[in-house]
Amino acid sequence: MENIKIAVIGLGYVGLPLARLFSTKFDTVGFDVSRSRVAALMSGHDTTMEVDDKLLQEAINNHGFRCTSELDDIRACNFYVVAVPTPVDENNRPDLTPLLKASETVGKVIGNGDIVVYESTVYPGVTEEECLPVIEKVSGLKYNVDFFAGYSPERINPGDKEHTVEKIKKVTSGSTPEIADKVDAVYNSVLVNGTHKAPSIKVAEASKIIENSQRDVNIAFMNELAKIFNAMGIDTHDVIDAAASKWNFIKLNPGLVGGHCIGVDPYYLIQKAQVYGVLPRIMHASRRLNDGMGAYVANQTIKCMNKKGVMVKDAKILILGFTFKENCPDIRNTKIVDVYHTLSEYTANIIVYDPWADKEKAISEYGIAIVNDLPEERFDAIILGVAHRQFAQVDLKALLREGGVVYDVKGVLPRELVDDRL
Numbered sequence: 001m002e003n004i005k006i007a008v009i010g011l012g013y014v015g016l017p018l019a020r021l022f023s024t025k026f027d028t029v030g031f032d033v034s035r036s037r038v039a040a041l042m043s044g045h046d047t048t049m050e051v052d053d054k055l056l057q058e059a060i061n062n063h064g065f066r067c068t069s070e071l072d073d074i075r076a077c078n079f080y081v082v083a084v085p086t087p088v089d090e091n092n093r094p095d096l097t098p099l100l101k102a103s104e105t106v107g108k109v110i111g112n113g114d115i116v117v118y119e120s121t122v123y124p125g126v127t128e129e130e131c132l133p134v135i136e137k138v139s140g141l142k143y144n145v146d147f148f149a150g151y152s153p154e155r156i157n158p159g160d161k162e163h164t165v166e167k168i169k170k171v172t173s174g175s176t177p178e179i180a181d182k183v184d185a186v187y188n189s190v191l192v193n194g195t196h197k198a199p200s201i202k203v204a205e206a207s208k209i210i211e212n213s214q215r216d217v218n219i220a221f222m223n224e225l226a227k228i229f230n231a232m233g234i235d236t237h238d239v240i241d242a243a244a245s246k247w248n249f250i251k252l253n254p255g256l257v258g259g260h261c262i263g264v265d266p267y268y269l270i271q272k273a274q275v276y277g278v279l280p281r282i283m284h285a286s287r288r289l290n291d292g293m294g295a296y297v298a299n300q301t302i303k304c305m306n307k308k309g310v311m312v313k314d315a316k317i318l319i320l321g322f323t324f325k326e327n328c329p330d331i332r333n334t335k336i337v338d339v340y341h342t343l344s345e346y347t348a349n350i351i352v353y354d355p356w357a358d359k360e361k362a363i364s365e366y367g368i369a370i371v372n373d374l375p376e377e378r379f380d381a382i383i384l385g386v387a388h389r390q391f392a393q394v395d396l397k398a399l400l401r402e403g404g405v406v407y408d409v410k411g412v413l414p415r416e417l418v419d420d421r422l
Contacts, residue, residue, distance in 0.1 A: 004078065007074035008083060009032075009102045012032075012048065012083070015081075017156060018083060019065065024059070025078075025190050029066055030066070032067065035248035042060065044060065048330070054416075071108055071109055075109045078111065079117070086264075092287075096122075099120055099126070110141065112147070116147065118149070118151050120154070121154065121212070123209060124273070149174070150185065151173045152187060153208030153405060154287050159327050164201075166191060172196070173199075182195075186254065208267070216263070217251050218250065219255065235421075240253065256324075256335035257340075257411065258324030258333045259325060269358060270284055280320050291338075292422075294337065301381055301407040303341075312346045312347065314348070317382070319352045321389075322357040322370050322386070331358070334366075337366050352370040382400060383407045406419050410422075
């Protein structure tokens with residue numbers, strides 16, 4: 001492995017931490033089409049906050065890590081890792097455009113004997129049936145003769161400072177037994193907890209897609225229970241705490257399922273399953289249920305306001321949090337948007353406060369103006385949508401008008417302050 005030179009294509013939440021880690025052992029270059037992203041990283045700052053600035057600067061200054069938007073800068077590499085997003089379109093159909101464009105990029109620089117490893121979450125078959133033919137066409141090289149491939153699904157959890165990339169056990173695979181061993185060895189050399197070598201690329205792809213689909217189904221079950229118990233006047237969290245006293249109960253909480261993984265990845269397997277004549281009813285129902293939880297939260301808040309005699313029309317409402325999860329700036333597929341839009345049918349006086357989210361991105365991606373500083377006003381209703389650590393210090397009583405409503409999506413606020421919770 002002495003001559004391994006790595007290029008990581010895509011420097012987002014997944015690619016950058018991985019590239020930084022690889023740079024501790026290998027000559028590593030990070031490639032991204034966004035010149036502003038590259039400039040920010042080379043100045044020593046990661047706006048996603050996934051890589052600490054000190055670690056990034058150490059990688060640049062001590063390990064020779066560099067980022068670029070120039071193809072020529074990765075032409076000398078021989079181990080390419082693709083870590084670009086795999087979104088869905090407005091109809092929840094898989095959009096492979098970023099992946100296919102990244103494959104074109106690899107095809108322009110890949111050489112004889114080189115290896116390309118995909119990390120992007122996909123349905124089984126995408127690597128070999130969709131991506132590698134693009135590389136063959138652009139490069140003129142033949143797969144498994146002139147160049148080789150692997151798949152090692154990403155397991156980055158945005159904002160998680162405990163399960164960081166070096167501590168994640170990674171699934172690896174390769175297009176031949178020898179390449180599988182080589183890919184496995186490269187990843188094993190930088191991981192604390194090692195790897196699991198899958199018998200094929202398709203198995204590795206499938207393993208990733210069911211990781212997130214399983215969580216989606218489990219959370220959907222908890223959300224369905226929350227709806228049932230709320231209708232019965234029973235606190236769902238109390239029920240879960242009681243049930244969790246049994247040794248084999250899996251404790252999960254209801255909530256808003258956003259982000260790029262759990263809220264998106266199941267659609268990839270749902271679509272592929274239908275190609276084979278299988279209708280994945282549980283997965284499909286889980287997606288539908290979880291996608292409707294934002295509107296449910298808003299309507300439950302309105303119900304609380306009506307019960308307390310708070311006028312909903314033109315009410316002043318404060319939503320705490322905009323990102324898809326706590327202590328993280330990631331706003332991809334945030335379901336707070338659904339809460340906001342449902343409430344906006346009744347009032348235009350909604351303020352969204354989030355100290356983590358980028359105001360410009362919120363406007364450009366969702367058309368919603370948010371604030372990064374806590375407003376000095378009083379509100380008819382407050383919704384805790386995201387459990388950022390800063391919110392634990394917020395004096396809700398000082399922000400709430402007399403008789404106002406507090407709704408707790410996350411179930412973390414003191415019970416005496418809350419009118420209702422999910």
